[in-house]
Amino acid sequence: MAPVPTPAAEPDDDFDSYVGLTARAAEERARERGWTTVRALPPGTVITLEYLRGRINFEVADDVVRRCWKG
Template sequence: MAPESAAPQPPDGTPQDAPEDYVGLGAQEAEQRARARGWSSVRRLEPDAIITMEYVVGRLNLAVDDDRVVRCWAG
């Protein structure tokens, strides 16, 4: 029998993780936690950054101000 992965993922590949739980964390800690929980890509942004709005499965976006996550969302 194959070992289970530590972070089960749904069929679309997005980890079952609540993005709002990252708000308030230090930027580096949030990135490390996201990768450990199965996010394949982590994007660090300034709070008012102009970005493209395409949805990327498995990506977590972190809006960071003064080295703290102030907003977080999938895609």
């Protein structure tokens, strides 16, 4: 039987450091820090709770990040 692959580690990041940045600056910072998927969402967007390793989410209003979380 083949070994079970070990998933890559997620970046150890401070999510509060993204709050207040523009959407573009936050995305650039996230990619520099190793996040593979960056998702910007308007407030109140309905999303699934499916966890995706390596994804960082931003709630963006008026081009400013208001909230940030992984998955």
